[in-house]
Amino acid sequence: MVTWIINAKTLSMETGEMEIKHVRLENGLIAEWRDGSALPDTTRAELIDAKGKLISPGFIDMHVHLREPGFEYKETIASGTESAAKGGFTVIAPMPNTRPVMDTPETIHLVLDKAATEGVVRVLPYAAITKNELGRELTDFAALKEAGAIGFTDDGVGVQNAQMMKDAMTLAKSLDMPIIAHCEDDTLVEGAAVSEGAFARKHGLKGIPNESEAIHVGRDILLSEATGVHYHICHVSTEQSVRLIRLGKSVGVRVTSEVCPHHLLLSDEHIPDSMDANWKMNPPLRTPKDVEACIQGIEDGTIDIIVTDHAPHSEEEKARGMARAPFGIVGFETAFPLLYTKFVRTGRWSLEFLLRRMTSDPARVFGLPYGTMAVGAPADLILIDLENEREVDPAAFLTKGRNTPFTGWKLYGWPALTIVNGKVVWTEENGINR
Ligand SMILES: NC(=O)N[C@@H](CC(=O)O)C(=O)O
Numbered sequence: 001m002v003t004w005i006i007n008a009k010t011l012s013m014e015t016g017e018m019e020i021k022h023v024r025l026e027n028g029l030i031a032e033w034r035d036g037s038a039l040p041d042t043t044r045a046e047l048i049d050a051k052g053k054l055i056s057p058g059f060i061d062m063h064v065h066l067r068e069p070g071f072e073y074k075e076t077i078a079s080g081t082e083s084a085a086k087g088g089f090t091v092i093a094p095m096p097n098t099r100p101v102m103d104t105p106e107t108i109h110l111v112l113d114k115a116a117t118e119g120v121v122r123v124l125p126y127a128a129i130t131k132n133e134l135g136r137e138l139t140d141f142a143a144l145k146e147a148g149a150i151g152f153t154d155d156g157v158g159v160q161n162a163q164m165m166k167d168a169m170t171l172a173k174s175l176d177m178p179i180i181a182h183c184e185d186d187t188l189v190e191g192a193a194v195s196e197g198a199f200a201r202k203h204g205l206k207g208i209p210n211e212s213e214a215i216h217v218g219r220d221i222l223l224s225e226a227t228g229v230h231y232h233i234c235h236v237s238t239e240q241s242v243r244l245i246r247l248g249k250s251v252g253v254r255v256t257s258e259v260c261p262h263h264l265l266l267s268d269e270h271i272p273d274s275m276d277a278n279w280k281m282n283p284p285l286r287t288p289k290d291v292e293a294c295i296q297g298i299e300d301g302t303i304d305i306i307v308t309d310h311a312p313h314s315e316e317e318k319a320r321g322m323a324r325a326p327f328g329i330v331g332f333e334t335a336f337p338l339l340y341t342k343f344v345r346t347g348r349w350s351l352e353f354l355l356r357r358m359t360s361d362p363a364r365v366f367g368l369p370y371g372t373m374a375v376g377a378p379a380d381l382i383l384i385d386l387e388n389e390r391e392v393d394p395a396a397f398l399t400k401g402r403n404t405p406f407t408g409w410k411l412y413g414w415p416a417l418t419i420v421n422g423k424v425v426w427t428e429e430n431g432i433n434r
């Protein structure tokens with residue numbers, strides 16, 4: 001199986017210059033790069049003419065929700081991976097807050113088997129820290145690692161008990177596995193749907209305070225220091241969290257973290273007065289000051305990677321209104337265009353910086369062999385159209401979720417073709433290819 005992608009624009013990670021190149025893929029791997037001066041002999045090869053589109057390693061998303069098993073009406077492994085492919089993601093890590101929770105080797109096997117037969121991108125599942133994510137009893141970490149889990153997390157809820165978290169870290173460390181934490185102190189957030197800030201004040205709502213996140217961040221950095229575990233913080237959203245992570249890193253704690261596009265682009269001041277629940281997610285949209293702190297955090301490396309926290313829910317659920325709808329928004333199909341348009345085209349970030357935070361940095365943080373276009377690496381590649389502006393249209397999403405606050409945004413940087421393991425799995429023209 002040989003494929004040539006010709007006339008692809010490449011970004012030199014060293015010089016930042018754009019060059020036209022041709023690349024040969026063979027047996028699922030990147031086999032050879034040629035400079036663009038002469039066309040290679042492509043007889044007997046599958047030929048893809050990139051026509052000057054940007055070529056990049058496929059994006060890696062280390063925080064997603066695929067909803068299967070148990071919530072197939074929200075998303076399935078099939079629909080979720082299709083949505084990922086359309087968004088340019090070739091590797092995704094689903095969270096274990098399914099039904100049943102992914103807390104046994106059987107559920108991990110089920111997800112991996114489904115991903116192999118029905119999925120179109122690579123799926124690297126996390127397993128729960130505690131049984132049923134109830135925070136009472138640790139799962140069997142060794143067996144879950146053996147089954148193929150890549151880390152442990154109770155995402156969706158925080159681990160409330162500090163001793164439980166410390167025990168989890170000690171066990172994870174002994175197995176050389178990371179702990180991935182949804183940081184939230186339940187006692188501070190009960191009954192609130194939006195953050196403490198202008199929107200909550202204006203509408204007389206109880207707010208979710210910043211400390212509810214940052215208290216766990218601080219606690220767990222100390223526990224990580226004590227146990228030596230690799231501790232990764234989910235969806236950072238507050239200035240206080242950024243400050244604590246910066247401090248932890250400065251004294252050598254093995255802490256890494258992630259941020260979502262919506263926490264870099266939206267504050268609670270953007271939430272419409274209609275109380276549309278497509279603006280409800282956990283953590284909530286915070287103040288403009290928090291947004292700027294998160295931007296500075298990703299810029300200076302305090303925050304390592306960008307993730308979507310793709311969290312589909314049904315339209316019926318989201319129609320229940322701000323107070324009663326579940327938390328979460330979809331993310332795969334808007335992530336790169338949003339960040340490219342709002343940070344790269346505006347001149348705040350280089351294209352190279354954004355690509356690193358979505359490819360080589362997640363690979364580095366989680367020790368994955370992806371996120372690179374080096375010869376010999378897995379052929380997980382995407383083509384991106386940087387020039388054409390298009391509107392975000394939820395009706396055209398491949399995810400089952402329609403829950404996004406970005407409807408109607410005019411964006412550049414739309415993925416056009418996605419290759420996983422040397423195989424074209426999605427194209428703009430023909431859709432999904434199984
Ligand atoms: N982020 C969300 O708002 N929701 C997530 C849970 C989570 O990631 O905390 C979900 O599972 O729906």
Ligand SMILES: [Zn+2]
Nearest residue numbers: 155156182234
């Ligand atoms: Zn979470």
